[in-house]
Amino acid sequence: GNSVTQMEGPVTLSEEAFLTINCTYTATGYPSLFWYVQYPGEGLQLLLKATKADDKGSNKGFEATYRKETTSFHLEKGSVQVSDSAVYFCALISGGYNKLIFGAGTRLAVHP
């Protein structure tokens, strides 16, 4: 079946460091891929998406490229801020009705 695998956290970085959170997927066909972010005490919200191979999604300095050959969608940011501290979820859409399958989530902690 369809699934998403993320690197385990927590990821702890200093402010202005480079961030990579790995995500790989297993799916039939060519799913759309997403990153959602969950700030403390809140629900998830969409960060970025890519709907076909080689697409790059970007938002708030974050970006991820849909790599069909490696079935990956790694999240990157060149310079993280304390306010980026959150849990990041990689996801794919599976079937109709916008049904999302999420990875386990990766907690990011950024220190001043």
Added chain:
Amino acid sequence: DAGVIQSPRHEVTEMGQEVTLRCKPISGHNSLFWYRQTMMRGLELLIYFNNNVPIDDSGMPEDRFSAKMPNASFSTLKIQPSEPRDSAVYFCASSVDREGYEKLFFGSGTQLSVL
């Protein structure tokens, strides 16, 4: 728009009691999802509805769990009887179902603790 509204925000109950979680989706959204989040299992899809009809409830863990959507503006997730292993954060999310992807809007969740 007020967003997806969930209640209660926190629920503490004793094992064996009935628990009802409530969700009001965003007006005009016709898809509704219930997710459960735990440290051990991450974010699991329990059930989802389209136009008030349950489409897939294969994620519901067992018969103690049930969900209803009597109309387009309200859904409930009920656990009867509750058990300590049901302790988790339960999220409701809604979206518009039309061609192409429409993002999910999540509520703030209900933190359930079963003692």
